[in-house]
Amino acid sequence: MRSSTASQGPTLSVSSNLANRRYVAAGDRAYDLGSEDGRFPAMGFHTRGEMGGIWTPPIKLLDGIWFGINGQWIGSATSFTSGFGYVQMALPSTNGVQVTRTDFAPDGRRAVEFGLTLTSSSPMPFTLNVDAHSELMSAYPWGFTTPNQTQFNLPDTAAFNGKQLVFQENGTPPVANALPHSWAAVVGATGLTPASGKTGSAFRGPQDPPVICPASGPDLFRCDDTGFGKGAGGELTYNLKLHAKTSMTVWFTVAGSDQGLSAAQAEYQAASANPASELQAKVAARLTLDSQTQVSLPADPALAAAVSWSKQNLADLTQQADNVNIRPTEEGTVYPPPAGFLPSIRFEGAGFPDYPWMFATDQEYTMFALLAAGQFATAEAGLRSLAAVSDIANNRSGKVVHETVTDGSVYFGLNDEPGDIDETAKFPNAVAMVWRWTGDSSFRDQMYDFTKRNMEYMVNTLAESDDVWPDGSGNVEATGLGEDKLDVAVYTIRGLLDLADMAASKGDAATEQFALSHAATMESQFQGAWWMPSIPQFADSLKDPANSQLLQRWWIGVTPMEAELYQNGVEQSGLALKADALQALALRETSCYSGTYGMYVEGGPGCDPGTFQGHIQQAYTLNTGVMAVGLGNYGLLGPTDQQRYTDDLAQLQLGSVAEQPGAMPEIGPSPDFPANVTLPFNERSSLNQAWGTYGVLWPVVHQQxxxxxxxxxxxxxxxxxxxxxxxxxxxxxxxxxxxxxxxxxxxxxxxxxxxxxxxxxxxxxxxxxxxxxxxxxxxxxxxxxxxxxxxxxxxxxxxxxxxxxxxxxxxxxxxx
Known part of the structure; x- marks a missing residue:
């Protein structure tokens, strides 16, 4: 109970607009999401308002936890700090007690720890009140799927067992093919026995009575719970005494499990035994990660700092879920029986709060950042998990699934769905890059059959007789595009060359020849099919029947410059001819395509002779990263070129424009996307998205x-x-x-x-x-x-x- 909280390692702090900034404190088995004033507003859109709170994937445990002293709820934080593996809030003095709160999730534990460090100038007895409100709920279904969470979510129960609050949800949802479940959450304090405890339907601390967001229809800017909620509440009260000018840290543990109450209690006992020691171990582990890939950039210190925090972002989004039932949901329209089972999946999650599960796109782009950061195990585990889920969901066709929730539900990317086939083309490159950086031939061998089937699927299943380009949706999920997509074409060429490289290393001459032959055919036709010299840009897509070039200015127009090809043991930086690339990149640097915080997902008219009038001028950090890499591939590293885009990312990550200091957001403020802090909590983009780290770590380590x-x-x-x-x-x-x-x-x-x-x-x-x-x-x-x-x-x-x-x-x- 009497121990200090973490103070090691770099920190970043903010003190403005805390009530409208979200934060995450994450481990690989649990995380908590709230606002930086110390509250827990409802947030997120997959199940409206239910994506925040405290989670241990694949289930949510609590809507939030709140603290009071002598019957008065502790007020809103005055400053917020991000550390390596933890967050900390300075809270206002309450009834004569100075308070600091530290949140962290120990890795390997299905628990989140909350440490209250209490100080008084004079000795005083006091009561410490703790409210907790449960929402035991699965990561899937969502609010808009079939079935949805109004049908699937069961009521929670609450009990006080003399030491802890215990919340449970047991039963089988009244939905076809739903399985029985037993979920539990446990809340208590290390080394303390409460003087009393009570339960009921409320107990949300200062957020009672709650503002309820409706499950559908018009939304509210901020609310405390939602129409999906069926949770319960409880309160613990402790009688304590502070000595003068001596700090006391009281640790509260929220632990849980989707494997029943006894499993939840085991998680609680392990996590609550010595939280202070767990915190020191967590910080030490994060400092070890930081000690890898240490960079010094005297003329660009912001980028060097972004490298350091990007390594932490990657660790924050390293996630694991166990006992996973793979269930193909056809974009949320069906809920069939499980197609298979995996004991565990471990991967680089996409983003908090709405995408903390496994996406192929994010896994494949972020792989470059993981390798540059030296986080090899996460890169390998994610690709293994993605291949295993894909083989079950797609019956070993070779197609890579797009989106897998932590309960095993595959939302999109099945054989009968048109996309996102660029992810299938990118998978052999991801495997080959891991093999090149690690020298791990056993990993290459484990993934080799799947990578062969990836490219056989791209070439034999998807390429139509009218041309050599695979037909299907790529990363851009938009109407109006032609049958052939630019990113699919680029990454198919690259993937074939990567497969050929691995095949040659294994002495598989037939596969090597297959891959090289198809790559050569595609590469020889690429410029003629896709380059539009009068713009000058590459076409986003080709439309049947005559392969007409269409230009809507999507970010994928940079992929011919971003992709690196490996041929005959030599890396070729970029597929595009240099003369074409320099023109295309220069146009992308204009105000129609790029802004204050990066390159837009879809540029606008006015800077080229193209006739398309649409635009989505939103600066996604992935698009900005792809642009930074593309510029680097053509030797454009200076302040008006690559450095402009890497510094855009650093500004978003390190400054106060986005939400959590140190966290790379999904989208920066743009003409068509206002800052997250101005948007309703249920309508925001991710506060921390892994893919933006690609545009920080790869340009520095691989290119500079x-x-x-x-x-x-x-x-x-x-x-x-x-x-x-x-x-x-x-x-x-x-x-x-x-x-x-x-x-x-x-x-x-x-x-x-x-x-x-x-x-x-x-x-x-x-x-x-x-x-x-x-x-x-x-x-x-x-x-x-x-x-x-x-x-x-x-x-x-x-x-x-x-x-x-x-x-x-x-x-x-x-x-x-």
Missing amino acids: LGVGPQLGHGLLEVLPSVPPGQSTVSGSAIRIGTGTIDVTAMHSGNTWTTTVTSRLACTLHAGATLPAGSTVQSVTLNGAPVAYQVRDTNSGRQVLVSTACGSTAQVKIVAS
Whole structure:
């Protein structure tokens, strides 16, 4: 009970507009979502207002928890702080007691901990009141599906057992194919026995009497519960005493399980035994993650800070659910019996509060960030989980499912649905990239059959006889597009080349030839089919029957520049011809396509001769990240190019424009999307979305520091590109395989110096990426002249020497 809360590691704080800012404190088995003033407003839209509160996937436990002193509810927080693995709120003095609240979710526990640190200037006895209101509810169905939560959600019961509040929901929903369940939540304090406890229908602390949002129809800006709610409440009262000028921390645990009350009690006992120690372990684990991929960017400190917080975002969204029944729901229109069962899925969740489950798109884009951050286990686990669910839901067709909720319900991406087939095309690349960065051939082998079926599905099942492009929806889920989508075409070419690379490494000549042949055919026809020189942009889609080019200015127009291709053991940065790419990227930098916080999901008219008048000028962080990577692939790293977009992301993540400091949001304020803090709590985008970290970590580690492993072939390339106007960039403890590397890149005048210290066994290609057309005058390795290779790429002229990993190699290049 008497222990301090966390104070280690970096923090970010905010003190303005706290009542309208959401936050999350997350572990891999539980999380809590509230507002930064310490309250728990209803929030989210999948089941309106029910996506916040306290969760242990796949179920919600509580709407919220509230605290009072001597019968007076503690007021709204005056400041909010994000830390590594926890959040903290400074609360106002209440009846002479100073209060700080710390929330965190210990990893591996189905519980959230709330620590109240109490201080008084004089000794005083006091009562501590705790209200909790349950809402035991499954992550699926949602409010608008068939069935919906008004039909599926059962009433909760509440009891006081002398030490804890115990909430339960037991039974079988009156819905065809629903399974019986026994769900429970337990609330109590470590080392304390309450003087009293009571239960009833209320007990929402200062949020009683509640404002109720209707289940459908016109919404309210802020409410306390919803028409879906069937929870119960309770209150615990403790008699305590404070000593003068001495802090006391009282820890409250909210634990639960979808496996019955005894399982919930076991979770409670484990989590509540020593919360202070659990917090220190959590912070220590997060500091360990931060110690990987440490970067120094003297001329861009905001981006360096964003790298640090992006690693934390990835850890926050690492989620796990057990005992998963895979149920294909056909976009929420049916609720069939389970098609299969998995003991566990572990993955990188998409975003809080409405997307904390498994999306293929998010998993595949975020994989780049996970690799750059050294979080290899999460990358591998997510791809394994995605493949396992896809094979059950799609009967081993090779198609990747789009969206899987933590209870196993597959909302979209089945064989009979048109999209999102870009995710199937991207899967072999995700596997190949993990294999290249980790050298884990066993993972490649485990995923290999599925990646073969991915590309066979794309080529044999979806490509129509009229052309070589697979037909079906890509990432853009919009009407008016033609049958062939640009991102599908780009990622199919890339996926075929990645499959060929893995096939060659396994000696599977037939698959290698299949993949290379189809990739070559598509690549040879790509520019003619998709490039629109009069705009200049790539078409978003091609419309049958004549493959007419359509341009609606969707963000996918950047994918030909963003995709990296691996051919004959050499990375090719970008599919688009450089002359075309430079024109297309320059147009995307105009005000019709980009704004204060990034590139728009759909640009508007006025900056090109295109005739389409529609627009959705919303700066999604994924789109901005794709743009940042695309610019980097063509050597455009300066303040008006890549740095503009990476700094847009850093502003959103680190500043006070978005909601939680340190959290990468889904969308930045834009002409067609106001800031989240101005929107009703049930109508907002994600406060923390993993995919934006792609546009932070990948440009720094892979493009600026030039780290490009191909450990599946025993090769590591480090060919940095120091951004214009900067003199040095460096990174240390970058995980490669089972070892790490440190990289320092410097540029001064006509000299480029790269120093690599590597702690693994491989062949090292070290050097630098110079401006296109540079003339090399001399190259030395550790001070001695050395033979070198020159390789012209879309990103510039690469100059490299070959040596062995396992020591320090310094390459100095003088060029003009």
